[in-house]
Amino acid sequence: MASAVQTVCGQAYGAKQYAAMGIICQRAMILHLGAAIILTAIYWFAGPILIAIGQSESIAEQGQIFARSLILQIYAFALLCPMQRFLQAQNIVNPLAYMSVGIFLLHILLSWLVVDVFKFGLLGAGLTLSFSWWLLVITTGLYILLSPNCKETWTGFSWKAFTGIWPYFKLTIASAVMLCLEIWYSQGLVLISGLLPNPTLSLDSISICMNYLNWDICFMLGLSTAASVRVSNELGAGHPKVAKFSVFIVNGNSILISAIFSAIILIFRIGLSNLFTSDPEIIDAVSNLTPLLAMSVFLNGIQPILSGVAIGSGWQSIVAYVNLTAYYVIGLPIGCVLGFKTSLGVAGIWWGMLTGVFLQTVTLIILTARTNWDAEVIKAADRVKTSANEAIVDLVDAV
Known part of the structure; x- marks a missing residue:
């Protein structure tokens, strides 16, 4: 879904319609959150779905544990993907790379602690993934709100995103x-x-x-x-x-x-x-x-x-x-x-x-x-x- 942001924001940036980009990004977030609600049900019932398509009970059981631990990640994706495409459309790439590398290194440490040290298994691995993605959401959101690079393209939250x-x-x-x-x-x-x-x-x-x-x-x-x-x-x-x-x-x-x-x-x-x-x-x-x-x-x-x-x-x-x-x-x-x-x-x-x-x-x-x-x-x-x-x-x- 977020590739639509790449298309429209990218072309809007080329056409110098900067103020439109923030509204397009917010509009994408609204639609993505709606999709996340639908996907939540699929993730929650991942076990029965896997069994229905012929997977063994052992695989389905482990798949359901991991899928449910990733539900928070769905909502992180719903917000992060439009924000990333919004920045990429403006050729703002290096800050995204720095944030990703930093959180990736932290994620490695957290995964080792949760999975190998505290032995939380698949559940811990999934929750750690969700936590790391939410860190990306927070850092990317703060960059958009505070960076002078976005002062023309992000003019604040607006109800116009619903139109x-x-x-x-x-x-x-x-x-x-x-x-x-x-x-x-x-x-x-x-x-x-x-x-x-x-x-x-x-x-x-x-x-x-x-x-x-x-x-x-x-x-x-x-x-x-x-x-x-x-x-x-x-x-x-x-x-x-x-x-x-x-x-x-x-x-x-x-x-x-x-x-x-x-x-x-x-x-x-x-x-x-x-x-x-x-x-x-x-x-x-x-x-x-x-x-x-x-x-x-x-x-x-x-x-x-x-x-x-x-x-x-x-x-x-x-x-x-x-x-x-x-x-x-x-x-x-x-x-x-x-x-x-x-x-x-x-x-x-x-x-x-x-x-x-x-x-x-x-x-x-x-x-x-x-x-x-x-x-x-x-x-x-x-x-x-x-x-x-x-x-x-x-x-x-x-x-």
């Missing part, structure tokens, strides 16, 4: 569907691997590989955010050629970086597994998945960046359909057939994921290559005007 919600809500839903389809796809395949004949080995091996992939994705998401902000700013400012050039630059850099990451995974396929386990059977299973993991990492040098371009341009609804088709109509069935009807097992499930990501990447490449950037500038101007709405226009005039 003009519907046009923004539609973009928010498209953003949520687009990204949720991506996230649920990989997480769903992990759940499906728990239904294989040897669920413990399958889950252990695919979870380790997903950790590698998540590390890579975290890095690439930074480049994706940079692409999104740059493209949205330039479209809002009416610079189509600069926006197009930015797409080439960030993709070239990310492809080179992902090629290096893929090589590291292939070269150190055994050593990296030892970071997670000493079980030779699991290490062997992870080693067998490493070539597929390397291919996934390479594709991550393209797909997240193009998704960032899509967010910066406001193509979320189009990409949502692309993700639905590539992942769920094609990739997921292929993964299930290869995983359960052949001897490939967990590797077959990963092949399905890889197929979906490949098809999505190819589609996004075609979509981006055929983009008329002059037309996108006009669309961006209309989007900012619609999102700002009459209430925002009044506020800008008042300022």
Whole structure:
């Protein structure tokens, strides 16, 4: 949902409609808190849901404990994500990085104390995560309220945030569907691997590989955010050629970086597994998945960046359909057939994921290559005007 903030705030910043940005951020918080209430019920009943989709009682029991401990985190996300996108749209990145690093180091210490010293297990780990995210909310909020860098874009809390919600809500839903389809796809395949004949080995091996992939994705998401902000700013400012050039630059850099990451995974396929386990059977299973993991990492040098371009341009609804088709109509069935009807097992499930990501990447490449950037500038101007709405226009005039 927060990617809608990247789109509208980024384009508003490029168009120099600074006063509109704070209202857009508040509007996003309102919608996010509403979504958090709905998600709370899902987290609370995570155990029965896991059992309903075929997971064992032991996995469901532990999953429910961890999910319930993360409920506070949902509300932290609801506030933090819009605030972060609000700052990123203004190219305010370093303060966010400093706050994240500081709280991350504190989180490591707290996790060690809660899990290893006081032995609170999954419950303690989840509550520690929630606490750390709320620290981020508080520090980021204070920065927005007190920093002179935000004096033009944050003009205080306003009831105007409750006006003009519907046009923004539609973009928010498209953003949520687009990204949720991506996230649920990989997480769903992990759940499906728990239904294989040897669920413990399958889950252990695919979870380790997903950790590698998540590390890579975290890095690439930074480049994706940079692409999104740059493209949205330039479209809002009416610079189509600069926006197009930015797409080439960030993709070239990310492809080179992902090629290096893929090589590291292939070269150190055994050593990296030892970071997670000493079980030779699991290490062997992870080693067998490493070539597929390397291919996934390479594709991550393209797909997240193009998704960032899509967010910066406001193509979320189009990409949502692309993700639905590539992942769920094609990739997921292929993964299930290869995983359960052949001897490939967990590797077959990963092949399905890889197929979906490949098809999505190819589609996004075609979509981006055929983009008329002059037309996108006009669309961006209309989007900012619609999102700002009459209430925002009044506020800008008042300022």
